[in-house]
Amino acid sequence: MxxxxxxxxxxxxxxxxxxxxxxxxxxxxxxxxxxxxxxxxxxxxxxxxxxxxxxxxxxxxxxxxxxxxxxxxxxxxxxxxxxxxxxxxxxANVLSVAEHAVALLMAVRRGIVAAATGAASRAELIGGELSGSTLGLIGFGRIARRVARIGQGGFGMRVRAYDPGLSDDEVRAGGAEPCSLDDLLDEADAVSVHVPLVSTTRGLLGAEQFRRMPSHAIVVNTSRGGVVDEDALAEALDAGELGGAGLDVSEIEPMPDDHPLRGRANVVITPHIGGQxxxxxxxxxxxxxxxxxxxxxx
Known part of the structure; x- marks a missing residue:
C-alpha cells in the first residue's frame, strides 16, 4: 500500500x-x-x-x-x-527554484513589490542594476549552478561561490570563482543561499556575517529558513547594514504576520513557492x- x-x-x-x-x-x-x-x-x-x-x-x-x-x-x-x-x-525543481531566486533578487534590487503596492514613493524607488555586479552563492549544487548561469548569461554578473564540499576545480567547472565565505561576504552585491539545513548550516548567516557585507547588498534565501538568522537579519536591515532581502523560506512557515521582517519596502517574502x-x-x-x-x- x-x-x-x-x-x-x-x-x-x-x-x-x-x-x-x-x-x-x-x-x-x-x-x-x-x-x-x-x-x-x-x-x-x-x-x-x-x-x-x-x-x-x-x-x-x-x-x-x-x-x-x-x-x-x-x-x-x-x-x-x-x-x-x-x-x-x-x-525536478532545479530550474523553477533557480528562476525564483533570480526573481526575488530582481524584485528587491528594483523595488518592484514596493512600487506595485505603493509602499514607497516614486522618488524613493531608485533601484540598482544587476549587470556588472557580483553574485555570491553559498552552496554550489544544482540550483546554485543554474542561478550562476542565469546571472552570468543574462546579466553579465561576476559569480563567486563558497562550497566547502567541492574543490576549487569543481567550482570553476560549474561556472563560478571559488572563494572563502568571508571573501564572498566582503565582495558580493547579492548573496544567494543554496545549502540544506543541517547542524553546521543553521544560523550560517547571522549578525557577524551581515556586518561584513556591503551596505547595499541583498540576501536571497530559497533553501531553508533556519540557515539565515531572521532576528539578526531584521536588526541588520534596521541598522542600514544591508540593502534588502528576498526570502522564500522562513524558520516558521508560513511566516507570522507580525514577524519583524514583514512590512518592509526592501524585503520581498514569498511563501515557499520556489519549486511550485x-x-x-x-x-x-x-x-x-x-x-x-x-x-x-x-
Whole structure:
C-alpha cells in the first residue's frame, strides 16, 4: 500500500494506481493515517512531517519518496535504524527554484513589490542594476549552478561561490570563482543561499556575517529558513547594514504576520513557492512516484 498524505499532481497518482493500492489524505477519498498505518509500505511525502512515533506505527514501511530535495521533515535517524530508505527528487525543481531566486533578487534590487503596492514613493524607488555586479552563492549544487548561469548569461554578473564540499576545480567547472565565505561576504552585491539545513548550516548567516557585507547588498534565501538568522537579519536591515532581502523560506512557515521582517519596502517574502511551477510540480511528483515503482512494484 502507498500512502500520500498531501495532494500531488494527478498524473503521479494515476501512475501509482496502475500497480499499487494507493490511499490519499485529501479530497473525497481521504483516509486517516491511523487507519492504514500497519499496511503502508511506501509513502510519497510532500510537505507533511514524519516523526519517530508515526514511523513506529508502520512496521511494513520500506520507502519514503520525498516530493522535493529536503529531508528535514523526516526523522531520518529513526528511518535509517529501521532500514527505511528515504529518496529525494534532486533534479525536478532545479530550474523553477533557480528562476525564483533570480526573481526575488530582481524584485528587491528594483523595488518592484514596493512600487506595485505603493509602499514607497516614486522618488524613493531608485533601484540598482544587476549587470556588472557580483553574485555570491553559498552552496554550489544544482540550483546554485543554474542561478550562476542565469546571472552570468543574462546579466553579465561576476559569480563567486563558497562550497566547502567541492574543490576549487569543481567550482570553476560549474561556472563560478571559488572563494572563502568571508571573501564572498566582503565582495558580493547579492548573496544567494543554496545549502540544506543541517547542524553546521543553521544560523550560517547571522549578525557577524551581515556586518561584513556591503551596505547595499541583498540576501536571497530559497533553501531553508533556519540557515539565515531572521532576528539578526531584521536588526541588520534596521541598522542600514544591508540593502534588502528576498526570502522564500522562513524558520516558521508560513511566516507570522507580525514577524519583524514583514512590512518592509526592501524585503520581498514569498511563501515557499520556489519549486511550485506547473512544470516542476509534475516533474517532482512523477520522479517521486518512479522511486516508489522502482523499489516496490511487483
Amino acid at each position: 502507498i500512502w500520500i498524505p498531501r495532494e500531488i499532481h494527478v498524473d503521479a497518482v494515476a501512475d501509482l494506481e496502475t500497480w499499487a493500492d494507493v490511499r490519499r489524505g485529501w479530497g473525497a477519498e481521504a483516509v486517516a493515517e491511523d487507519a492504514i498505518a500497519p499496511l503502508v509500505e511506501g509513502i510519497l511525502l510532500r510537505t507533511a512531517r514524519l516523526d519517530a512515533p508515526q514511523l513506529e506505527r508502520m512496521p511494513r514501511l520500506r520507502l519514503i519518496a520525498r516530493h522535493g530535495v529536503g529531508t528535514d521533515t523526516v526523522d531520518t535517524v529513526f528511518a535509517r535504524e529501521r532500514g527505511i530508505r528515504v529518496t529525494i527528487t534532486p533534479e 511551477t506547473r512544470e516542476a510540480m509534475r516533474r517532482v511528483a512523477m520522479e517521486a512516484a518512479a522511486s516508489l515503482r522502482s523499489e516496490l512494484a511487483p
